[in-house]
Amino acid sequence: MYPFTPGSYAPRNGWYVAAFVEEIGEPLLSRWILNQPVVLYRKADGTAVAVEGRCPHRHFPLGESKRVGDAIQCGYHGITFDAAGKCTFVPSQTNIPGVYAIRSYPLVERGLWEWIWPGDPDKADESLIPTMDEIGFTLPGMIPGAFYAMHVKGRYQLLNDNLLDLTHLGYLHSSSIGTPDDAATAEVRDLDERRLSSRRYMRDTPQPPLHTEHTDYRGPVDRISGMDFYFPGFHSGIGEQRYPRDHARADEIINTSRVWHAVTPATRTTCNYFFSMSATSQERLDRAKITLKPVLDEDSFATEQIEKIITTLDELPPELMLKSDTTAVQGRRILQAMMDKEKAEREASADKERAHEPV
Ligand code: FES
Numbered sequence: 409m410y411p412f413t414p415g416s417y418a419p420r421n422g423w424y425v426a427a428f429v430e431e432i433g434e435p436l437l438s439r440w441i442l443n444q445p446v447v448l449y450r451k452a453d454g455t456a457v458a459v460e461g462r463c464p465h466r467h468f469p470l471g472e473s474k475r476v477g478d479a480i481q482c483g484y485h486g487i488t489f490d491a492a493g494k495c496t497f498v499p500s501q502t503n504i505p506g507v508y509a510i511r512s513y514p515l516v517e518r519g520l521w522e523w524i525w526p527g528d529p530d531k532a533d534e535s536l537i538p539t540m541d542e543i544g545f546t547l548p549g550m551i552p553g554a555f556y557a558m559h560v561k562g563r564y565q566l567l568n569d570n571l572l573d574l575t576h577l578g579y580l581h582s583s584s585i586g587t588p589d590d591a592a593t594a595e596v597r598d599l600d601e602r603r604l605s606s607r608r609y610m611r612d613t614p615q616p617p618l619h620t621e622h623t624d625y626r627g628p629v630d631r632i633s634g635m636d637f638y639f640p641g642f643h644s645g646i647g648e649q650r651y652p653r654d655h656a657r658a659d660e661i662i663n664t665s666r667v668w669h670a671v672t673p674a675t676r677t678t679c680n681y682f683f684s685m686s687a688t689s690q691e692r693l694d695r696a697k698i699t700l701k702p703v704l705d706e707d708s709f710a711t712e713q714i715e716k717i718i719t720t721l722d723e724l725p726p727e728l729m730l731k732s733d734t735t736a737v738q739g740r741r742i743l744q745a746m747m748d749k750e751k752a753e754r755e756a757s758a759d760k761e762r763a764h765e766p767v
């Protein structure tokens with residue numbers, strides 16, 4: 409499926425953000441994740457859990473059901489499943505058929521986020537979750553805040569593409585966080601097995617409109633803008649402005665922030681989008697929550713409009729790529745390779761099973 413090969417739309421073996429930590433409490437929270445209904449809640453001992461959101465009896469949504477202690481009792485005919493997915497009660501009979509169980513997902517709480525592993529649970533390696541140090545979450549003096557959990561009516565890769573190509577900042581966000589220099593400045597890229605990183609170092613560059621909010625200084629700045637994409641759906645951004653080299657306060661930081669975008673497929677053509685950030689004071693953080701909302705709406709707007717075009721056209725012509733698409737293309741290739749590997753593994757295990765079938 410665009411922009412991937414037919415049938416693929418997102419890797420399953422990877423840590424995705426299922427929710428902000430603060431969203432999960434005693435009530436059942438329903439969320440679609442990689443085309444599966446999932447229910448998230450916190451047990452009495454405080455541990456957060458994620459289980460399948462579909463009752464295996466008649467497909468009733470378990471997120472619309474009832475908690476009985478740490479278990480969920482289906483709101484339709486009362487079949488009950490514990491937090492590990494095991495069926496513990498069938499009202500209409502005393503024996504519990506062996507097939508009665510729901511899936512429970514590996515879930516790890518780290519930073520502001522609940523990380524879910526939708527794929528093969530045996531492969532859920534916690535060391536693949538970005539560390540809080542490397543994403544700048546633990547920087548001294550910085551205050552983090554979970555801002556918005558959004559549902560965007562566009563496929564997840566459109567938002568990954570958006571975050572992997574920050575040349576859009578000076579145009580889609582021209583009234584707030586970008587200038588034409590975001591597009592005109594060459595990127596410095598770096599790749600390792602867990603993330604693809606991109607930086608732009610701008611010298612003597614005009615400040616984007618929103619950046620002048622906390623300073624009386626109106627002159628040009630030296631600015632760093634960058635994004636680290638942790639596969640398959642977490643983007644950690646850095647923004648930093650300093651007085652330029654010929655200024656009396658040369659190199660002093662005017663403002664710095666870290667932004668975190670988590671993009672998790674909901675269905676094949678919609679996604680969950682979690683935005684959070686940190687700032688140097690609570691006041692700046694509170695203000696950013698207000699001023700960045702229209703910016704996020706611009707990205708959602710672009711994503712949803714593109715989704716409409718690509719799903720409606722009879723035939724989708726190939727994109728006309730530019731040099732500035734190198735990072736996004738690299739990101740797509742990595743995700744495609746992850747999906748190809750999963751497909752090959754699925755096929756190999758199906759072959760193995762067939763080989764054991766009696767003839
Ligand atoms: S659909 Fe859940 S118990 Fe019947």
Ligand SMILES: [Fe+2]
Pocket residue numbers: 570576577580581703707
């Ligand atoms: Fe954007």
